[in-house]
Amino acid sequence: MLMLVNCSNCRTPLQLPPGAKSIICAVCHAITHIADPRSGPPPPPPPYSTSNYHYAPPPPPPVLSAPSPYNHAPQGQPPAAHGHKRAVICGISYKNSRYELKGCINDAKCMKFLLVNRFKFPESSILMLTEEETDPYRRPTKHNIRMAMHWLVQGCQPGDSLVFHYSGHGSQQRNYTGDEVDGFDETLCPLDFEAQGMIVDDEINATIVRPLAREVKLHAIIDACHSGTMLDLPYLCRMDRSGRYVWEDHRPPSGVWKGTNGGEVISFSGCDDDQTSADTSVKF
Known part of the structure; x- marks a missing residue:
């Protein structure tokens, strides 16, 4: 335990x-x-x-x-960043377990294709963490995801464009520090979460949000259950299908600043904090 x-x-x-x-x-x-x-x-x-x-x-x-x-x-060298663009992509299927998901590794491959072919990210600047990787340090374990997040933001300069994509399970746990409006922390579930535990939104925020300096931009795409505020950003934008939107203040009751050091972070979530996501089949 x-x-x-x-x-x-x-x-x-x-x-x-x-x-x-x-x-x-x-x-x-x-x-x-x-x-x-x-x-x-x-x-x-x-x-x-x-x-x-x-x-x-x-x-x-x-x-x-x-x-x-x-x-x-982990041992081994991460890819060198080129052209001021860098991305971490995580896709976890939890294969052969009761938590198995069908589409997450495909999500990761599609995101890499989009970044390389549409947004011109060099392949060498994209760190893929999936169960299909033969390198054990490229598997989406808790330790490897933590190290990848540190690598993503380290040494970033004005004008850099960063991407963090996660497709897998998400969860919640009770918050005891007064940082959450609803009283719960959101969490990512690495491949080994049953043995090593989950990655809490406080750590994600402190690792890839707060260090960002002026003129550095991070886009995060979190396709998981309970992912509404997975990056613990101070403000949340809700938009309906007609394009109307409203901003919600999510600054923590404790008064701790959860924003950047001058940079810009935009996070797209698969669902709200109190909702769940699921695999689906789409035919064209």
């Missing part, structure tokens, strides 16, 4: 895998140690480890006696 703990530095909720004694926050990179009541206080936390995903890390930390499962990046 997963244990929910707060980061010792920024208080972001973290899901501790079974048996882990420490965990590194993907938001502020601080290490939170889970205290054993029979032991003394933990040593001061070292800085976050280096990564092959090329996001500017601090100096390498000393080796921990009980390393967290999240204190290292």
Whole structure:
């Protein structure tokens, strides 16, 4: 069973895998140690480890006696970004499980085709995470999706265009920090979510929304259940079929700023926070 703990530095909720004694926050990179009541206080936390995903890390930390499962990046080089365009595309089918979906990998392939052929994204600047990938570090696990999100925004410059696409299961969990108007966090369900837990919207916001500087644009397409506010953006636009629209204020009751650092983020969701999405068949 997963244990929910707060980061010792920024208080972001973290899901501790079974048996882990420490965990590194993907938001502020601080290490939170889970205290054993029979032991003394933990040593001061070292800085976050280096990564092959090329996001500017601090100096390498000393080796921990009980390393967290999240204190290292996957092996292998991500594709280099060209032309100030970069994309992460996730498609998860959960094959041979009771959660299996039929269309998500096809969604991912269609999105890549669109970006390459219509919007001229170089293939080498698109990171695909699907179960069909032979490279284990390109499978849509929780760890790999986290590292891909860091790679997506690292080093972005004014004028850059970024895309984050996710097709798979989404869910909700109770929020205990006062950040949600409806009292629930939205979550993405990686391929290994039953063992490693889900990715909470607070982490998604802190990773790919808040770091964006002026003149950097991110488009996110989230095709999942409960995806209405999956990026935790401060404002939500509702539009009806006639084109009429209204803006809703979704700034959290806690007062925490969930917007960018001057950049622009536009997120398209498959449904509202209290709704579910489903596979469908369309014939032309």
